[in-house]
Amino acid sequence: MKEQIQEILEEARRSIPSCVSDKDLEELRIKYLGKKSSLSDLLSKIGTVSKEERPQMGALLNKTKKEIAQLIEQKKLDLHEKTDTSRARGLDVTMPGRPLPIGAKHPLCQIWEEIEDIFINLGFEVAEGPEIESEYYNFDALNTPSGHPARNPQDTFYLKGGKLLRTQTSPMQIRVMEKFKPPIKIISTGRCYRVDKMDPSHLPVFHQVEALMVDEGITMSDLKGALDSFVKRIFTSDTRSRFRPHFFPFTEPSAEIDILCINCKGAGCKLCKKSGWLEMGGAGMVDPAVLEEVGYDPEKYTGYAFGLGIERIAMLRYGISDIRKLVTNDLRILKQFQ
């Protein structure tokens, strides 16, 4: 009996794959699996097999039936796939679909929006102010005395008539604090200007984001926490920062902010000039003289401020090494930022 079963299986293995139509396949199904098939016949004769062999034979019969059923099922699928393709003759799914337009925001503006959203998430309000400023808001109120080198025409753009182009977004701090009582929690963003020759790391027109928080009990820890939250979000969650003592007229203590090089993670590379750290901007606790200037009680209120360059952040994020690439408006660049 075992040989008979084996024979039937061999035959089925040959005949089923070579079958070409549904009709032929159905005939084969009846032949091998139908009520009058030789397999059914063998099954009915299983009683004639010796008691010891009987379970083994039964199992073999079932296994064979299963395999044949699978072969038929597979063949059925193959047959249908072929008809489908032929039916849809004329369609080439590899041809391009109707081209719909795709544009992109400028990479700088994408980063700018992202920065705004991070700070909005952290509870900051966004303040915007004029780019054409007075000396008072840009320097005097920010504790930068006349005679300070930053006020030189070698550094600051002046208009005919005496006004200037803001050199930082900090004048907005003064404008907001003049108008509103604490608590204050804002960022001010926008264009700033400094007299610089255009080179790979300088543009005379650039963008800043500056954060300011003033309330009772604001400490340097709040400054570090806000800054860390920001850099971890705009870069990666393992980004670390450090503060280096520095001088700014309107903060005391003042610091420059470095972040661990996002490229080499501190090992030292070309990007960080082997230092392991990247300079990001300035920060500090708002100088009591500034608070006094806007009529806040510096004994009651404290605050922090920090400013970062948006171009700098965009360059680090995208791996752009020449700042001028951000103002060429070359579609070969812009199209990379879809």
Place this chain on the structure above:
Amino acid sequence: MKISYNWLNELVPTHLDIDEFCEKLTMFGLEVEEVVQPGKELDNIVVGKVISVEKHPNADKLTLCQVDVGKSEPLSIICGASNVVKDILVPVAKIGAKLGDFEIKKAKLRGVESFGMICSEKELGVSDEHSGIMIIKQDIEPGTPFADAMGMNDSIIEVEVTPNRPDLLGMIGVAREVAVMLNAEYEHPEIAFEESEVKTEDEISVIIEDSEKCPRYCARMVKGITVQPSPAWMQKKLIASGLRPINNIVDVTNYVLLEYGQPLHAFDYTKIKDKTIVVRIAKDKEKMMLLDDTELKLHSENLLIADAEHPLALAGIMGGLDSSISDNTRDVVIECAYFDPKNIRASALEYGLQTDSSYRFERGMDPNSLTEVIDRAAQLMQLTGGGEISSGVVDCYPHKIEPKILPLRVSRTNGILNVKMTADEVENYLNKFEFGTKKASDDSFEVTIPTFRPDIEREIDIIEELARCYGYNNVESHFWINRIDNKQKRTVVRLAKNHLISLGFYEVNNMSFASTEDLNALKIPENDFRRNIVELANPIGEQFSIMRSTLIPDLLKNAALNLSYKFENFKLFELNRIYLKEREDTYTEPTYLTGVIVGEFDPFYWKEKQRVTSFYDVKGVVESVLSKIHCTKNVTYKVSNQPYYTNDSAADIFLDGKTIGSCGIIKDDVLQSFEIEASVMLFDIDLSRIIPLYNEKAIRFKEIVKYPPVLRDIAVIAPSDIVIGTSAQTIKSVAPNIIKDVRLFDVYTGKQIKQGCRSLAFNITFQSETLTLTDKYVDKLFDKIVKKLSLVHQIELRQE
């Protein structure tokens, strides 16, 4: 929980009118859901005494009653209820009374006149009982207004008691809370009575077999009591609280339940076998018949009150039928117990029996007030039914439940709430809640939490109570966001940018500097506002000597650059400030949105011939951007005279009659000066004029019109000088409310059309918001449109 305001005022005079009181109560944490003043609607309804009952001469089921309503002549009233008999007191709605919307009038029923109506409880809103007329069981003078007699001149305050506050399920608990709220005192009922010489413990013994499920059980006896209706004052309060008076014994248990929140049960003493009460779990499959005639098959999780042989009650949920009080009951055993809330909840749920009793036990009653409550019940039973109160309480309380003692820090309280309460204030509030206080330090107390407050488990729970006393609304609010942020501008800017990007535009970013040469290249005349330039004193170069007063030159330079990189068809925009000098030393920095379409608008598609880009492409961009930022109303377009556009291929854009920008095709010689060899379309919009008008909150849902729109096409021959915008407006003006849309779908000039004219075809949508438009009506409007077009513009209907 229903609170009778009259009753509450007996316990703690509020000196407040009902609205003021309810407002205060809600703000204190007991939310008032509804206030019902049942007496208000019961004018002209009085108590009447039925003097005689006769059969109606012409109807089997009706009776003719003579009812004494306190006047010299009784009223003759026809009644259909079967329970009307001589000498009972009933509520009578006299002529003029109103029951809901139904006014009682003199009526003739089968030839006999009736001067009023005898009412059921349901008709008067007393209960849902409607099987017969209401029978008043108290002794009341006929003619007394029904509302007075029933104590319905009251305000019933329905409050939501949260599940953590079982102490508020009784009037005394509510009074305690109200006293804290009003900083007043409340009165406990005075409990005093004489006990007989019979000792309770000789008459009845109590055995608790499961002290976990029943930690305490108290019993007392009143012997020789008369079962009778309870006095009017008690009935009034029961009715006011939503319970129906039955007899003095049942009423007293219900009354004390309402008063203390503590459920009680009364057994007929003679039915307690062997004078023994056993608190035990049920045997498996043990049966018992409840008061409401349902038979339960019990198991070992159910707690029973039983005598030596049989169950007497399903503990804490419902009494059994066999031991219940009947009219013949003389000796009563009062049960007052504390059951484990979890067990009661499980059994009540299992048998679907939510009773006033189970509702309270499953929330947790006060185990330590049971003797006071049982004394109160005994006192009231004697008061309402006489008899003698046995001496002493049988009190089975194996393990006393002690009140919790919690520490409370004043500084912590003030710190969490940002308030400045002194230790004295805190102590005063706590004592009002009847929390015991012992000073532990200058800043802290040891607070003893009475057992009627199972909800207070931690320091923070006490702080919550103190916050309620202080008043949530007296806590300072630290609010400081949204004073400075210009969300409006951010939203408009982002919407506009995102929209342009989805149309295939790339954003560019140019520096703010320019030179006057740029303005000259655009042929901008000397008197144009863009000549009010901002000049730098120390520029870094001649080409950077001014601040740009328009974004156009930079965009054209960007176009030229990218053409040089072999891009043929592309679209760029910039959204940035321009800088203008307003007066000496004052400047403005408006935000502009400027864009160019270089070459063809549509991307190349292998399947179709390239569509030729026209002025209408750039206008389409402008229209879609403006509509994305909600700037559609009062926007109009007129032919532009800007010097940099090709003649007849540009439009100025107006908002409320003032120009806000332009769009069109750039002139060839301008393109040449920027070294551009391609066609360029431009749009240039002053966004600063639009941003202040943007209001996202203006979007309101409008109900979809139920009535179907009717669509009609109209084809006309119009003189060529009539602009399409005007003719569409004229069509709409015929019926502005019904003509919802006029859409141009064809413009044609050719042989068949006479010289100097063109054929226009519009698709018009008619739709009414109030009715389905008939063809006839639309035909009429259509004729009107034809007439008006002809009259105003000499536009004629096209004849096929």
